Amino acid sequence: MSITEEQIPLLIREGRDKDVVPLLYKKVYPVLKKYIVSHNGSKEDAFDVFQDALVDFYNTIMEGTYNEKYKVFGLLFRSGVNKWINKIRRDKKIDFKDEFGDLEESNSIHDQEFVLLGKDENVLKSLFSPIGTKCIELLNCLIYTNLLMEDIMIRLNYPSVAAIKMQQQRCKQKVIEQIEKNPFLLDRLKGI
Incomplete structure (x- = not known):
């Protein structure tokens, strides 16, 4: 069965997250990993950040606070980016200078x-x-x-x-x- 982005929240609510998680890893993780590695992170950092973002996303859906107006892939990516930025600031690895202008994702403005x-x-x-x-x-x-x-x-x-x-x-x-x-x-x- 082919899963669309719009079906993901419903499938998670129905307990079919085993069908959804591989799709999220396939679609979002590579893009997030590329972003994190290009911003002074490692592949391990990317994996950890993605895991945290995925858990937060799952909890948001299960708590009923997910806003359907947001695209799943974009929201998960943005959550990962925010988590990475917060981690950098916390660890003070680099002096973060507003990288949002460089983000490229499918939901960006034309x-x-x-x-x-x-x-x-x-x-x-x-x-x-x-x-x-x-x-x-x-x-x-x-x-x-x-x-x-x-x-x-x-x-x-x-x-x-x-x-x-x-x-x-x-x-x-x-x-x-x-x-x-x-x-x-x-x-x-x-x-x-």
Whole structure:
């Protein structure tokens, strides 16, 4: 029987994880291993990280907290990458410099969208420089790149998802205040 990516959560819930695990090893593990080895890791590191990510993924499904809007392979890969980044930071093996821009996976944004993001991002920076670079960076991650909260937490060094949500509210309030002070900004925003 050929298993599709969409069937994986259901099969795990039904206790048929023995059918699913080999597929996950075949599809996700090689890509994650390549990423980890190319970022100062070993094959053993890759295996350990994949095992941890797989256990977390399994628990997420069994606890009923898996969000069906995410692709299984992409979510498992992203979880592994996040675990590897956290391990590097913990072990202080290397000075991590935001590698998310180099990630290539099937769920990435198309190249044309990157060009548009750059243009819109520059407009935002010029319009909202008074709100601060930290707010601009956070809003870009939330609005334009559609990163998961956990990815934003790692990327922007926030201590928790709750801290991101609080900062998001503060930044939104700053934007509202900026627009109220300068109504012409609203017209410029409509042109984006």
